[in-house]
Each structure stands twice: as C-alpha cells, then as structure tokens.
Amino acid sequence: MAATTDNPLREGMRLERSAEPCTVIIFGASGDLTKRKLVPALYHLTQDRLLPAEFAVVGGARRETSDDDFRSQMKTSVAEFGGDGKVDEEVWESYAKGLYYVSGEFGDPETYRKLSEKLALVEAERGTLGNRVFYLSTAPSAFAEIVHKLGEAGLVDESKGPWRRVIIEKPIGNSLEGAIELNTSVSEVLAEKQIYRIDHYLGKETVQNLLAFRFANGIFEPLWNRNYIDNVQITNAEAVGVEGRGSYYEGTGVVRDMIQNHVFQVLSIVAMEPPINLSPDAVRDEKIKVMEAVTPITADMVNQVAVRGQYGPGHVGGKAVPGYREETGVAPDSPTETFAALKLTFDNWRWGGVPFYIRSSKRAARRVTEIAITFKDVPQKLFGDSGGSMVEPNVLIVRVQPNEGITLRFNAKVPGQVTNIRGVNMDFRYGSSFGARLAEAYERLLLDCILGDSTLYARRDMTERGWEIVTPVLARWAEELPGDMFPNYEAGSWGPKASDDLLARDGRTWRRL
Numbered sequence: 001m002a003a004t005t006d007n008p009l010r011e012g013m014r015l016e017r018s019a020e021p022c023t024v025i026i027f028g029a030s031g032d033l034t035k036r037k038l039v040p041a042l043y044h045l046t047q048d049r050l051l052p053a054e055f056a057v058v059g060g061a062r063r064e065t066s067d068d069d070f071r072s073q074m075k076t077s078v079a080e081f082g083g084d085g086k087v088d089e090e091v092w093e094s095y096a097k098g099l100y101y102v103s104g105e106f107g108d109p110e111t112y113r114k115l116s117e118k119l120a121l122v123e124a125e126r127g128t129l130g131n132r133v134f135y136l137s138t139a140p141s142a143f144a145e146i147v148h149k150l151g152e153a154g155l156v157d158e159s160k161g162p163w164r165r166v167i168i169e170k171p172i173g174n175s176l177e178g179a180i181e182l183n184t185s186v187s188e189v190l191a192e193k194q195i196y197r198i199d200h201y202l203g204k205e206t207v208q209n210l211l212a213f214r215f216a217n218g219i220f221e222p223l224w225n226r227n228y229i230d231n232v233q234i235t236n237a238e239a240v241g242v243e244g245r246g247s248y249y250e251g252t253g254v255v256r257d258m259i260q261n262h263v264f265q266v267l268s269i270v271a272m273e274p275p276i277n278l279s280p281d282a283v284r285d286e287k288i289k290v291m292e293a294v295t296p297i298t299a300d301m302v303n304q305v306a307v308r309g310q311y312g313p314g315h316v317g318g319k320a321v322p323g324y325r326e327e328t329g330v331a332p333d334s335p336t337e338t339f340a341a342l343k344l345t346f347d348n349w350r351w352g353g354v355p356f357y358i359r360s361s362k363r364a365a366r367r368v369t370e371i372a373i374t375f376k377d378v379p380q381k382l383f384g385d386s387g388g389s390m391v392e393p394n395v396l397i398v399r400v401q402p403n404e405g406i407t408l409r410f411n412a413k414v415p416g417q418v419t420n421i422r423g424v425n426m427d428f429r430y431g432s433s434f435g436a437r438l439a440e441a442y443e444r445l446l447l448d449c450i451l452g453d454s455t456l457y458a459r460r461d462m463t464e465r466g467w468e469i470v471t472p473v474l475a476r477w478a479e480e481l482p483g484d485m486f487p488n489y490e491a492g493s494w495g496p497k498a499s500d501d502l503l504a505r506d507g508r509t510w511r512r513l
C-alpha cells in the first residue's frame with residue numbers, strides 16, 4: 001500500500017482490528033452515490049492505509065464498460081468529489097489496480113453467473129480470500145430481488161468460511177408494511193448479522209461524538225433528564241431543494257426521506273440510556289428501547305403534534321428558486337411535504353414530560369443540522385430581566401453540520417459598573433481543536449462493515465419502529481390532502497407559520513438559527 005496519509009488525525013491511527021482481505025461489490029455502479037460517495041470513500045480509506053493490500057472493488061451496472069474505462073471514470077469522480085480536487089497518483093495507482101467492472105441487468109440470472117466468474121478471477125488475482133461486501137446502491141425496489149438472486153447463485157453463502165455481508169441503502173420500505181416485507185424477504189436469504197442497513201447520519205463524526213460526549217464525560221449525564229431539561233429541539237434544514245429527484249421525492253416526502261430514519265437515529269442517541277458496553281447490540285438495544293418509549297401518536301392527536309409544509313418560490317443564498325410544485329417530475333397540485341415538524345414525548349422515567357421538537361425541511365434559509373438542549377430556568381430570577389439584563393435559559397447546542405462543534409450558552413455579567421447579564425457562548429469546534437478534515441460518513445461506515453462492526457448500522461427493529469411512529473401521521477395527512485394549503489412556506493425561510501404555532505402552544509419558540 002502506497003503513500004503516507006495527508007490526514008493528521010489518521011497518522012499513527014491503529015484499528016483495534018485490522019481489515020481482512022475482501023472485495024466490495026457495488027450494484028448500481030453507474031449511479032450518483034457510487035461516484036460521489038462510495039468510490040471516493042474507498043479511495044480515502046486506501047490513502048489512510050486502513051484497507052488491506054488484498055482488496056478489490058467490483059462495480060456492476062447495466063451499461064457495458066471495460067475495467068479500464070470504469071477506472072478512468074472513477075478517477076474523474078475522485079477528483080471531482082474526493083474533497084480537495086486532487087488525486088494522489090501513487091495512491092490512485094494502487095487503488096485502481098483493484099477496480100473491476102461487470103455489466104448486466106439485476107433481474108437476469110445470467111448477470112449473477114457472470115459476477116461469479118468475475119469474482120473467482122478477482123479473488124484469485126487480488127488474494128481477497130472470498131470475503132465479500134455487496135453494496136446495493138440501486139433503486140430500493142430491486143433490493144429484495146438482488147438479495148434472492150445472490151442467494152440462488154450461492155454468492156452470499158458463508159458455510160465454507162469466508163464472510164459475506166450485504167449493505168442496503170435507505171429507504172427500508174416506504175411504509176411499515178413495506179419495511180416488514182423487505183426485512184422479511186432479505187432475512188430468508190441472509191442472517192441478521194450479514195445485513196448492514198446503512199444510515200449515513202450514523203457515520204457523521206458529530207453524531208458519533210454524541211455518544212462520547214454523553215458517556216465519556218461525567219458532568220453532563222447527571223443533568224440529562226426531566227429534572228434539568230426543559231425541551232430538546234432537533235433541526236435538520238437543507239438549503240437544497242429536490243435536486244432533480246422530483247419523481248423519487250413525490251412518493252416520499254420529508255417524513256419518509258429524513259425523519260423516519262436519519263432524524264430518529266439522532267434522536268435515539270440523544271435520548272437513550274447508557275449502554276452496558278459499546279458492542280453493536282448493547283448500543284442498539286438501548287436505542288430501540290428508548291424509541292419503544294415514544295408516546296404513540298394517535299390519529300386524533302396528529303393535528304396537535306405534527307405540522308407539514310411545502311415550499312413555494314423564494315430566494316436561497318440570494319438566488320431565486322422555484323417552488324416545489326414547479327420542480328421537474330412534480331405534480332402541479334402535489335400534496336408531498338417538504339417540511340415537517342413533530343412534537344414527540346417519551347413515556348419513561350428519564351424524559352417524562354419533556355417535549356422533543358423535531359423539524360426537517362428542504363429549501364430552508366441555509367443548511368443546518370443541530371440538536372439544542374434547553375435547560376430549565378433558574379428557580380429564582382435574582383438578576384431579573386430588567387435594565388440591560390437578559391437572563392436566558394442555558395442551552396447546549398450540538399452542531400451536527402456545518403461548523404461542526406458544540407456550544408454551551410450560559411449567562412455572564414457584562415463588564416461595567418452596573419450588573420447587566422447577557423448570554424455568552426463556550427465553544428468547541430472540530431476545525432480548531434483537531435485541525436483536520438473530518439472523514440466522510442461513508443468512509444467510516446464502509447470500513448465498519450469490512451471490519452464486521454454493525455454498531456453504526458440500523459438494526460431491523462429500529463427501521464420498523466421508525467415507521468410505526470410516523471404511520472398515523474402519514475395516514476392522517478393522506479386522508480386530509482393539503483390542497484390549496486400548499487405551498488405554505490417560502491423557499492429560503494424556516495418553514496410554515498404552523499410550525500411556530502406548534503411551539504407557541506407550549507409557550508416556547510424554535511431556537512433562532
């Protein structure tokens with residue numbers, strides 16, 4: 001393996017377990033995810049010397065392409081999406097030697113025969129010992145069929161020794177029934193320990209750091225409960241619209257696309273009990289346990305605790321942008337929500353009575369994902385709120401992205417002869433504390449799968465629980481179509497008025513972003 005790493009965080013980094021020889025097979029290799037994320041992530045892992053020398057990648061898609069053409073297309077992708085626009089020739093050369101391509105239709109048994117042959121060749125050439133990761137980056141409707149065809153071709157059989165794992169991209173189904181059906185179908189072929197349901201939010205450094213922040217520090221955990229916390233707000237706002245994915249998004253909406261998976265994963269880490277250790281099941285047991293405690297939303301509660309929105313035309317970053325209904329692939333009277341806010345509570349001892357407000361949107365004023373934990377007010381306002389004083393409740397803000405970091409907001413005396421109080425920030429920023437590029441979520445997740453560590457992957461029960469929580473909301477919304485109520489927020493704003501009303505009913509406001 002060539003070259004030194006340019007990432008100071010990785011210098012001298014030792015994995016507790018080293019990655020075993022293996023081949024990563026990507027279904028959907030001509031797609032966006034492969035170009036933008038997967039191939040650059042594997043390149044960075046090569047550069048950081050975290051992969052073994054006996055390593056290969058086999059891309060598979062319908063289009064006919066030679067190994068060499070695939071290599072040069074992927075080199076362009078790494079240059080374009082790999083971060084700094086540069087490709088280290090030495091690293092590239094050693095990486096590219098292990099890149100192969102096989103063409104075929106996913107539904108055609110012949111494809112799997114060709115893939116078997118190719119794998120036999122690649123595995124011999126690269127010495128990968130038959131260990132395989134299959135990455136399904138295709139349309140979700142093809143997942144079950146691909147897994148069954150892999151099974152029929154004997155490609156995922158572990159009985160002879162080498163391990164075989166399958167990574168499935170979200171969405172896991174489009175409804176609770178769909179998720180159960182998909183999970184059941186893949187479990188006919190694969191054991192749960194072979195299935196890796198990827199949720200890229202779990203690969204984000206800041207989300208992983210939540211665990212460290214909560215459980216590697218003694219000072220926060222005693223406060224992390226209903227006695228000290230007034231409310232928790234999780235905001236996931238994107239400045240982008242649907243980016244040419246209108247026809248996918250029409251059948252999806254923000255609840256299915258973001259809340260049911262990414263936001264709930266983050267929520268579960270904020271709210272979970274300490275795990276007994278960091279093994280995949282110990283962590284995932286606690287996550288599912290707390291999600292089981294989410295107070296069920298019944299049909300008659302929906303309008304009290306859930307808000308939906310859809311953006312109309314507006315301005316984002318100084319540029320005029322069209323409304324959702326004007327996007328390509330979107331119906332002119334589309335009922336699809338591009339904004340949703342929910343108020344959730346937990347029926348457990350830690351969180352009884354503490355509202356968790358979550359919101360996610362497309363075409364917000366800017367991109368920001370953060371968790372804001374607002375603590376209860378002081379019991380006596382010694383300093384009052386008069387004159388120049390503005391005593392605020394303490395807030396702990398975890399900035400997931402961008403400007404990754406953590407801020408604690410507390411009150412301080414403004415210097416001077418009079419006692420005026422103002423809120424100030426105590427800041428931790430990844431950039432200044434560690435001074436290095438944060439690894440992309442896919443780098444961590446791909447490496448974890450190769451290492452056989454599923455801690456940061458979604459277990460079956462969690463994917464189905466996410467659907468259970470949102471199903472009554474989606475059902476009610478489908479019954480009561482929004483019609484002229486949409487669009488109800490301007491592109492470039494923080495969402496519809498109803499979202500502010502949701503908090504105002506509780507005497508609260510969203511944190512100003």
Ligand code: BG6
Nearest residue numbers: 170200238240257258262369401
């Ligand atoms: C994807 C969604 O899972 O996550 C997209 O399908 C969304 O609609 C994306 O834009 C957001 O990811 P990130 O990492 O940019 O916050």
